Amino acid sequence: MQYPEPIAQLIDSYMKLPGIGQKSATRLAFFTIDMADDDVTAFSKALVSAKRDLHYCSICGNITESDPCAICADKTRDQSHVLVVEQAKDIMVMEKMKEYHGLYHVLHGVMSPIEGKGPEDLNITSLINRLQKNPDMKEVIIATNATPEGEATAMYLSRLIKPAGIKVTRLAHGLSVGSDIEYADEMTLFKAVEGRTEM
Amino acid sequence: MQYPEPIAQLIDSYMKLPGIGQKSATRLAFFTIDMADDDVTAFSKALVSAKRDLHYCSICGNITESDPCAICADKTRDQSHVLVVEQAKDIMVMEKMKEYHGLYHVLHGVMSPIEGKGPEDLNITSLINRLQKNPDMKEVIIATNATPEGEATAMYLSRLIKPAGIKVTRLAHGLSVGSDIEYADEMTLFKAVEGRTEM
Numbered sequence: 001m002q003y004p005e006p007i008a009q010l011i012d013s014y015m016k017l018p019g020i021g022q023k024s025a026t027r028l029a030f031f032t033i034d035m036a037d038d039d040v041t042a043f044s045k046a047l048v049s050a051k052r053d054l055h056y057c058s059i060c061g062n063i064t065e066s067d068p069c070a071i072c073a074d075k076t077r078d079q080s081h082v083l084v085v086e087q088a089k090d091i092m093v094m095e096k097m098k099e100y101h102g103l104y105h106v107l108h109g110v111m112s113p114i115e116g117k118g119p120e121d122l123n124i125t126s127l128i129n130r131l132q133k134n135p136d137m138k139e140v141i142i143a144t145n146a147t148p149e150g151e152a153t154a155m156y157l158s159r160l161i162k163p164a165g166i167k168v169t170r171l172a173h174g175l176s177v178g179s180d181i182e183y184a185d186e187m188t189l190f191k192a193v194e195g196r197t198e199m
Numbered sequence: 200m201q202y203p204e205p206i207a208q209l210i211d212s213y214m215k216l217p218g219i220g221q222k223s224a225t226r227l228a229f230f231t232i233d234m235a236d237d238d239v240t241a242f243s244k245a246l247v248s249a250k251r252d253l254h255y256c257s258i259c260g261n262i263t264e265s266d267p268c269a270i271c272a273d274k275t276r277d278q279s280h281v282l283v284v285e286q287a288k289d290i291m292v293m294e295k296m297k298e299y300h301g302l303y304h305v306l307h308g309v310m311s312p313i314e315g316k317g318p319e320d321l322n323i324t325s326l327i328n329r330l331q332k333n334p335d336m337k338e339v340i341i342a343t344n345a346t347p348e349g350e351a352t353a354m355y356l357s358r359l360i361k362p363a364g365i366k367v368t369r370l371a372h373g374l375s376v377g378s379d380i381e382y383a384d385e386m387t388l389f390k391a392v393e394g395r396t397e398m
Contacts, residue, residue: 003291004264006248013242018230030288031217032246033253033262043212044246047231049205051239054232063232065203089229092202 007033056088059130061106061123063088071104078102080138084127084157086110086145094143102141105130110149111156119156127157131166139167146173206232255287258329260305260322262287270303277301279337283326283356285309285344293342301340304329309348310355318355326356330365338366345372 002008007029014025032040056062057069064070071077071091081102085091091104107122131137140161144150158168173191175184184192201207206228213224231239255261256268263269270276270290280301284290290303306321330336339360343349357367372390374383383391 004253004262006245006252006264007262009241010245010249013238013245016234016238016242017227026288028216029249030262030286032249035215035250037250039212039215040246040250042208043215044243046205046209046212047239047243047246050209050228050231051234051236053205054203063203063206063229065205087229089225092225 056106056108059126060104061088061108061126062091062104079134080136081141082127082130082137082139083141083143085143086150086153090143107144107153110144110147110153112149119153122153124157124160128160131161131164137166139169142168142170255305255307258325259303260287260307260325261290261303278333279335280340281326281329281336281338282340282342284342285349285352289342306343306352309343309346309352311348318352321352323356323359327359330360330363336365338368341367341369 003011010029010032011022011025014020014028015022020028053065054063055065055067057064057067057072059068059072062069062071066073078101081100082105083094083100083102084105084107085094086107086109088106088108091106094100094104105123105127107124107127109117109122111117111119111122131140140157142154142157144154154170158170161168172195173188174195175181175188175192181189202210209228209231210221210224213219213227214221219227234242252264253262254264254266256263256266256271258267258271261268261270265272277300280299281304282293282299282301283304283306284293285306285308287305287307290305293299293303304322304326306323306326308316308321310316310318310321330339339356341353341356343353353369357369360367371394372387373394374380374387374391380388
């Protein structure tokens with residue numbers, strides 16, 4: 001006794017997604033059968049469209065329909081700052097904050113010896129090219145994640161860019177706003193003390 | 200600044216799945232963009248196919264491509280036993296056990312006053328019809344979940360079927376095989392003591 005072919009196929013497909021195992025995939029597949037026709041059709045089309053119509057911006061590596069992306073094409077943005085992120089989705093998080101008006105650059109990952117990823121596997125060459133071509137560039141803000149890999153990548157980039165006379169900064173580490181000191185881990189507390197500011 | 204339309208659509212679609220919120224949907228959508236072309240195409244087709252090619256068996260309510268389903272159509276199966284489950288996927292769990300060779304019946308849910316679901320919302324009428332039409336029927340095994348709703352539904356079915364002179368049984372409750380008494384909850388322990396068997 002096997003699942004009918006269409007549902008077995010769908011379970012297989014759901015299992016290809018990150019964090020979804022056999023049981024979750026089965027649950028999702030059975031849920032799909034009970035979904036509205038329109039929703040399933042829209043889902044199916046969105047999958048193909050996302051894969052077919054989206055590309056990486058040739059300048060910054062952001063995900064976009066047009067090339068260059070909306071941010072790179074917007075000449076009203078501050079051309080003297082570039083904020084470097086690991087993933088394209090991090091750009092959206094920064095944009096939601098509404099306080100940064102400069103440019104972005106997406107590395108598409110971080111250096112990770114465990115996964116065998118070195119600087120040559122990241123979108124770094126095009127960053128250096130951008131910096132060299134833009135005489136107005138004043139500051140590179142490195143916004144890689146606060147993980148050992150993110151820190152190492154930030155350090156690497158900083159050593160690469162600083163000699164060109166461009167200021168390199170890193171996002172501050174410290175307590176989350178609204179968080180309790182009691183529940184902060186030691187590393188975060190250490191960073192919060194280290195980076196304390198005068199009142 | 201918005202997500203490009205194709206990815207916004209895909210995030211919306213992922214959010215329609217159970218247990219997937221905005222953040223998970225965004226993660227899955229960005230993951231999809233990096234998936235292999237073939238996998239995304241297969242996923243897209245599987246969604247449409249599962250919705251289009253699968254139906255409920257008109258006899259037992261199982262999910263199937265053909266009608267009646269493979270189990271109802273198989274005359275070598277024991278026609279004197281019917282096992283009642285909440286969901287079509289529960290049939291697969293039972294079949295994996297390989298020890299039950301009778302028929303099934305899917306309720307498509309349980310009675311739940313909180314959700315406003317009564318017996319009339321379940322696939323019960325067709326169960327009664329099946330029992331009436333089948334003079335060989337000896338036993339109805341109720342395998343609803345061990346939840347208050349599952350118990351109430353089992354009790355309701357039992358009162359409905361017993362007067363017809365058909366034996367009604369319920370799956371045993373007790374300790375999971377391989378589990379530790381230390382970690383069993385009181386209700387399970389009580390059921391295990393109550394249902395103790397002679398050695």
